[in-house]
Amino acid sequence: MPDWVLLIFVLCCGFTLSGIAASILEFFTGSDPRFHVSRGGLTAMLCTLLIFMIAGPYMLVSATLRRWSAGTLPVLGLLIAGGLAAIWSFCSGVLIFQALLITGIVSV
Numbered sequence: 506m507p508d509w510v511l512l513i514f515v516l517c518c519g520f521t522l523s524g525i526a527a528s529i530l531e532f533f534t535g536s537d538p539r540f541h542v543s544r545g546g547l548t549a550m551l552c553t554l555l556i557f558m559i560a561g562p563y564m565l566v567s568a569t570l571r572r573w574s575a576g577t578l579p580v581l582g583l584l585i586a587g588g589l590a591a592i593w594s595f596c597s598g599v600l601i602f603q604a605l606l607i608t609g610i611v612s613v
Contacts, residue, residue, distance in 0.1 A: 506613060511602075516591065519562065519598030526560035527567070538564045559597065562590040 530538045538560055542553050557564070569586035572578040605611040 515598035515602050516595050518601045519594030519596065522597055522601060523560050523563040523594055526556060527563040530556055530560055537567065540564060562594040565590045
């Protein structure tokens, strides 16, 4: 498999996981996922941070597009946030791909 195909696959896996996690969060909370740490105790705070680690790229892109469409964010801010979300998704995708390799579902 060429390296660029693997790169795109890993990036897409990260974005997909992020979108699924954000959709599950939105389903259970009934509102758009936002970066707000729960203060219900240590367990609730750690669960919230874990969800943010997974759903963060989607949440970042969603908030950025919302502010950009409202006219409160310049195009440069949109590009920077998109780049950060891509890097974040790539890191999440690497974790997914490593898990798939370890379990033997995918082989290179």
